[in-house]
Amino acid sequence: MKNWHLALMGLAATAIFTIANGAELDQATKEDITRHRAMAQAHENAAKCLESGKSDAVCEKQLQVECKGLGIGKFCGMKHVH
Template sequence: MKKALLTLVLIAQAATFSIASESDKETKEDIARHRAMAAAHEAAAKCRESGKGEDVCNKELQAACKGLAIGKFCGMKHEH
């Protein structure tokens, strides 16, 4: 049991180290993706404020987020 626990701790430490060793370039790319997704969501909110329908605004959101995030809602879905 102690060996299993020690193994799990070592795996967790290795995972933490590998995450922490992300390069500056990767970090900057990640930040840029987050900002692009945020801008797309802000545009979707403004689209809805303008009175356009949900389907129209979702299509615009999908187009703006193509290749940025997972799923058809740009990495974010909420209840309506």
């Protein structure tokens, strides 16, 4: 009985590992991942812009250009407090 349980647990672990690491992503998910990465890059560029000493208005305008078509609204899908 113990060997059967061990075998079953091993099979379950293998199945979970295979599903977690080998699952093929659908096209919509791949596109969503690409958009998230593009938005993250645009926000990183905005942070670097601010670090360079440029004004918030200049950096926000740059962010809006880089995020056009990616996020919802004029804040690239993200708004926070200043």
